[in-house]
Amino acid sequence: MLGRAPHKPLAVLRQTSGPLRAARLQPWDSQHSRVQRSSSCTRHPLWTGSVSSPGGTQQSPINIRQRDSIYDPQLAPLRVSYDATSCRCIWNTGYFFQVEFDDASEESGISGGPLENHYRLKQFHFHWGAGNEWGSEHTVDDHMYPAELHLVHWNSTKYANYKEASVGENGLAVIGVFLKLGAQHEALQRLVHILPEVRHKDAQVAVGPFDPSCLLPTCRDYWTYKGSLTTPPLAESVTWIIQKTPIEVAPSQLSAFRALLFSARGEKEEVMVNNFRPLQPLMDRRVSSSFRAVAGMRS
Ligand SMILES: [Zn+2]
Numbered sequence: 610m611l612g613r614a615p616h617k618p619l620a621v622l623r624q625t626s627g628p629l630r631a632a633r634l635q636p637w638d639s640q641h642s643r644v645q646r647s648s649s650c651t652r653h654p655l656w657t658g659s660v661s662s663p664g665g666t667q668q669s670p671i672n673i674r675q676r677d678s679i680y681d682p683q684l685a686p687l688r689v690s691y692d693a694t695s696c697r698c699i700w701n702t703g704y705f706f707q708v709e710f711d712d713a714s715e716e717s718g719i720s721g722g723p724l725e726n727h728y729r730l731k732q733f734h735f736h737w738g739a740g741n742e743w744g745s746e747h748t749v750d751d752h753m754y755p756a757e758l759h760l761v762h763w764n765s766t767k768y769a770n771y772k773e774a775s776v777g778e779n780g781l782a783v784i785g786v787f788l789k790l791g792a793q794h795e796a797l798q799r800l801v802h803i804l805p806e807v808r809h810k811d812a813q814v815a816v817g818p819f820d821p822s823c824l825l826p827t828c829r830d831y832w833t834y835k836g837s838l839t840t841p842p843l844a845e846s847v848t849w850i851i852q853k854t855p856i857e858v859a860p861s862q863l864s865a866f867r868a869l870l871f872s873a874r875g876e877k878e879e880v881m882v883n884n885f886r887p888l889q890p891l892m893d894r895r896v897s898s899s900f901r902a903v904a905g906m907r908s
Contacts, residue, residue, distance in 0.1 A: 653871060653884070655704050655840060667845040668889035669836030670746035671896075678832055678896040686829060686899070687722035687784075687850060691730055693820035699803055700813035703871055704840065705884050706804065707734040708816060712763070712771065719762055719782060722899070723833040723848055728762035728782040731771050733821050735759070735788070736839075737866050739882035744863075745787055746839050746885045747851055754855055755863055756788035757885070758824055775838070780846035786825060791857030796823035801865045810873040826854035830900035839886040853900065 695711040710717055710730045717730040737756035738744025745757035762782045763774035774780035799819065806814045830853040837845045869881040 692716040693818035696819040703810035726766035754787040787855035793859035
């Protein structure tokens with residue numbers, strides 16, 4: 610089924626997102642009136658401080674309308690080459706869990722596709738919901754997936770380090786992969802096993818060699834557009850590469866995500882769920898696709 614029923618409870622759980630949202634009523638709000646702050650929906654501290662926003666003309670995430678995306682025959686396949694031994698640690702940032710990589714060399718990274726330069730792998734993380742009906746940041750024809758993986762890379766041709774690149778033009782390239790319910794994902798299970806060790810904010814443990822290309826779908830068709838980070842500083846430095854095909858994960862694997870905590874040890878326990886940013890307007894942008902769209906083709 611394309612689209613989604615108008616009365617799902619998920620919308621009220623979408624976070625509001627600081628000054629950018631406060632300054633301008635988003636079309637997503639006005640059309641659907643689905644983002645309402647409720648007394649049960651407290652804002653994550655990430656969004657309560659001073660959030661610097663760049664002006665908001667190329668913000669992420671967005672709803673990808675397949676009918677409006679433009680097939681670009683010039684888009685080459687993305688070249689992905691990761692060095693499993695550069696995987697360092699997994700840690701609870703207090704907003705999601707993140708797996709970090711050593712980015713001192715060019716060994717691990719991506720190029721080709723919409724990218725003019727080589728981008729080094731820095732980290733990957735996920736966003737997810739409190740239930741299985743929502744949780745992804747991007748949506749496809751208004752469909753939400755229960756979770757979304759982001760593999761974050763920085764432009765090592767143009768910039769000296771991740772920090773500079775993260776706020777620079779064409780600084781970052783993020784691969785987005787939707788998660789949908791299905792069979793257990795064996796590669797993800799290795800991380801799921803470690804999650805109890807990073808239940809609290811700031812907890813960190815080492816991960817052995819891990820090649821995150823095992824988290825990519827077999828079909829590498831993608832959409833791409835220019836956007837932003839979806840967490841502060843919301844810099845418009847990101848070339849997004851959103852995989853068309855989701856990967857399958859078991860319900861128990863998402864349950865393990867939801868057993869994590871936003872809170873540090875000793876603080877009042879707050880479960881780590883709904884750690885996604887609301888949809889942002891497409892404005893004057895186009896989404897390109899590496900494949901020809903077929904009506905009703907969402908996986
Ligand atoms: Zn993300």
